[in-house]
Amino acid sequence: MLEVKDLKVSFRSEQGLMRAIDGVSFNVGEGEILGMVGESGSGKTVSLLAVMGLINDPNAVIEGSIKFKGRELVGMSNAEMRKLRGREIAMIFQDPMTALTPVYTIGWQIAEQILAHEKISKSAARQKAIDLLAEVNIPNPADAIDRYPHQLSGGMRQRAVIAMALSCNPSLLVADEPTTALDVTVQAQILDLVRKLQRNHKSAVVFITHDMGVIAEIADRVMVMYGGRIVERGQRNELFLKPKHPYTKALLDSIPPLEGEKPKRLRAISGSPPSLLNRPTGCCFGPRCVFRFEACSVQPDLGKSGHAAACFLKGAQ
Amino acid sequence: MFLAIIQRLWQMLFVMFGISVLVFLIFFATPGADPASRIAGRGASAEILEAVRKSFGLDQPIYVQYFTMMKKIFITGDLTSFVNRGWKVVPAVLDTIPVTISLVMGAAILWVVFSMIIGTVAAATKDSWLDRSLMILGLIGISMPVFWLGEVMNLVTQSRFHDTWMFSWVPPLGYKNFIDGPKAWFLTLVIPWITLAILYIGLYGRVLRANLIEAMQEDYVRTARAKGLSETRILLRHALRTSLISFVTLFGLDFGALVGGSALLTEVVFNLHGIGKLTYDALLNLDLPIIMTTVIFASFFVVMANAVVDVLYIILDPRVRKA
Numbered sequence: 001m002l003e004v005k006d007l008k009v010s011f012r013s014e015q016g017l018m019r020a021i022d023g024v025s026f027n028v029g030e031g032e033i034l035g036m037v038g039e040s041g042s043g044k045t046v047s048l049l050a051v052m053g054l055i056n057d058p059n060a061v062i063e064g065s066i067k068f069k070g071r072e073l074v075g076m077s078n079a080e081m082r083k084l085r086g087r088e089i090a091m092i093f094q095d096p097m098t099a100l101t102p103v104y105t106i107g108w109q110i111a112e113q114i115l116a117h118e119k120i121s122k123s124a125a126r127q128k129a130i131d132l133l134a135e136v137n138i139p140n141p142a143d144a145i146d147r148y149p150h151q152l153s154g155g156m157r158q159r160a161v162i163a164m165a166l167s168c169n170p171s172l173l174v175a176d177e178p179t180t181a182l183d184v185t186v187q188a189q190i191l192d193l194v195r196k197l198q199r200n201h202k203s204a205v206v207f208i209t210h211d212m213g214v215i216a217e218i219a220d221r222v223m224v225m226y227g228g229r230i231v232e233r234g235q236r237n238e239l240f241l242k243p244k245h246p247y248t249k250a251l252l253d254s255i256p257p258l259e260g261e262k263p264k265r266l267r268a269i270s271g272s273p274p275s276l277l278n279r280p281t282g283c284c285f286g287p288r289c290v291f292r293f294e295a296c297s298v299q300p301d302l303g304k305s306g307h308a309a310a311c312f313l314k315g316a317q
Numbered sequence: 318m319f320l321a322i323i324q325r326l327w328q329m330l331f332v333m334f335g336i337s338v339l340v341f342l343i344f345f346a347t348p349g350a351d352p353a354s355r356i357a358g359r360g361a362s363a364e365i366l367e368a369v370r371k372s373f374g375l376d377q378p379i380y381v382q383y384f385t386m387m388k389k390i391f392i393t394g395d396l397t398s399f400v401n402r403g404w405k406v407v408p409a410v411l412d413t414i415p416v417t418i419s420l421v422m423g424a425a426i427l428w429v430v431f432s433m434i435i436g437t438v439a440a441a442t443k444d445s446w447l448d449r450s451l452m453i454l455g456l457i458g459i460s461m462p463v464f465w466l467g468e469v470m471n472l473v474t475q476s477r478f479h480d481t482w483m484f485s486w487v488p489p490l491g492y493k494n495f496i497d498g499p500k501a502w503f504l505t506l507v508i509p510w511i512t513l514a515i516l517y518i519g520l521y522g523r524v525l526r527a528n529l530i531e532a533m534q535e536d537y538v539r540t541a542r543a544k545g546l547s548e549t550r551i552l553l554r555h556a557l558r559t560s561l562i563s564f565v566t567l568f569g570l571d572f573g574a575l576v577g578g579s580a581l582l583t584e585v586v587f588n589l590h591g592i593g594k595l596t597y598d599a600l601l602n603l604d605l606p607i608i609m610t611t612v613i614f615a616s617f618f619v620v621m622a623n624a625v626v627d628v629l630y631i632i633l634d635p636r637v638r639k640a
């Protein structure tokens with residue numbers, strides 16, 4: 001349904017061109033949950049903002065192809081894009097505290113989105129908003145609809161944001177770290193909710209996180225991002241059981257075990273992510289990789305399909 | 318809500334009381350500032366000073382003087398001028414109020430409407446030639462001193478081009494009462510309104526543009542874009558709506574100050590006998606009763622304007638409403 005091919009996003013800056021996304025290709029099928037994981041700064045947000053057409057920076061250069069249901073999104077006019085946004089592709093952002101306009105009730109904001117895309121009466125839109133709030137398990141939806149964002153807790157606000165995102169039954173839902181700003185118990189509830197809604201609405205979901213634990217809970221397929229590239233992709237179980245890329249292994253090592261003795265310190269990956277200005281010519285993880293050898297001075301390709309990693313190590317391909 | 322209003326009224330009375338005491342002390346109890354010697358004039362003999370003190374009640378204890386003056390302002394309304402004995406101060410001050418209010422209200426309407434248009438258009442066309450020219454115009458408006466602008470306006474509309482079709486409608490300087498004919502009232506005020514408003518149009522337009530551009534970077538604007546709303550709707554319904562909160566703060570301060578007498582220069586240039594001009598004249602010849610009365614009335618309007626702003630806040634920003 002969504003086909004991204006060789007997407008490149010760069011930002012012009014005073015020091016030169018900063019390439020934030022460097023040739024990313026992936027597909028999202030109907031009704032699947034694709035998990036996108038990587039440390040912060042790896043380009044997860046930027047790649048999905050590109051899909052939404054929401055990179056508003058005049059210095060941004062977007063190359064490659066993004067096809068949604070067969071239509072090319074790169075270079076699509078803003079007016080066309082607007083009809084897709086919110087109706088076909090919806091997005092949930094990281095921080096529910098700032099994602100809603102403070103001066104309007106949540107019901108008003110949900111109805112606003114419905115009215116922007118559907119020809120229905122205001123009272124029907126309001127009724128629909130109440131139903132949506134009930135669906136995301138907000139208690140007393142008929143009462144909550146007239147509350148302002150600041151009157152709700154972070155978890156409730158994120159539920160309201162999710163209700164809003166689902167209001168036009170989008171076929172693709174992009175969730176950018178929707179649980180990162182919430183505390184752990186609320187996180188688990190939100191994950192359950194996303195899974196339930198995904199089943200009910202039959203939407204496909206791209207779920208961004210930097211937390212491998214969250215990926216394990218929710219994703220069907222996983223894409224590991226590093227330095228603006230995909231370093232490994234595969235079915236969740238394959239990837240968790242037989243990680244191929246050293247970076248994926250390092251990420252998995254950094255999850256605290258659920259049972260047994262906790263290690264004194266979690267293993268952190270030494271070194272820092274590549275600078276966007278001077279990318280290493282070879283493998284971008286090379287400078288931090290303990291298995292580095294001669295071949296790594298050339299950029300490795302990601303295999304075409306199936307479980308694959310962009311790495312020259314034996315058994316990685 | 319009702320309770321909040323009562324509370325506000327109390328605060329208002331308290332503030333006005335504080336201000337009146339303060340001003341009273343500044344003029345009547347500052348060491349070396351002897352009102353009697355001012356009234357009597359330089360080099361008056363001790364007997365004359367004594368006689369003046371008696372006649373003006375300045376020989377009484379200071380708190381008695383204060384209460385006598387307050388009684389004369391608020392209850393009997395028969396406070397008279399020190400300089401021009403027999404001239405009743407309270408009606409004189411009351412007469413200036415419609416003049417000042419007419420001037421400031423009209424200018425405020427102009428400046429709110431035009432600065433909103435300018436700020437919004439500039440923010441929407443950020444960095445274009447239109448934005449740049451509007452901002453330069455704004456800067457020019459801010460940098461023109463109001464008395465200079467007023468004189469130029471007078472020169473153009475009263476003498477140089479008065480006989481051309483453009484400005485022949487401009488009546489001679491001075492205020493005309495609204496009840497005596499709204500049309501004359503309106504015509505005499507058009508030029509003063511524009512003159513006073515220009516500074517604020519420039520200022521508010523620039524401030525609003527900056528606020529809007531900042532608001533357009535907020536997360537909720539990104540959410541609004543993700544919802545598929547049009548840029549116009551996002552700008553007007555989301556960014557402008559939230560920017561109005563700081564706009565109103567600024568407006569309350571300026572409006573209050575202007576009604577309280579800061580429109581003085583405009584009043585002088587256009588020969589409008591408003592509260593600013595009255596205070597100014599009273600200060601020139603240290604006419605204490607008039608100064609006291611205008612200050613009290615001015616503080617009343619400043620506090621009123623702030624109360625109105627607080628109410629606007631409650632309407633505009635749900636976060637300041639009590640749950």
Ligand SMILES: Nc1ncnc2c1ncn2[C@@H]1O[C@H](COP(=O)(O)OP(=O)(O)O)[C@@H](O)[C@H]1O
Nearest residue numbers: 011020039040041042043044045046047057276
């Ligand atoms: N508007 C922008 N201008 C310049 N650089 C940007 C801009 N937006 C994002 N970047 C850069 O792109 C990189 C990827 O950012 P992002 O996608 O937000 O990372 P993630 O979501 O994975 O944490 C970061 O290094 C960030 O500094």
Ligand SMILES: [Mg+2]
Nearest residue numbers: 044045046176
């Ligand atoms: Mg991010």
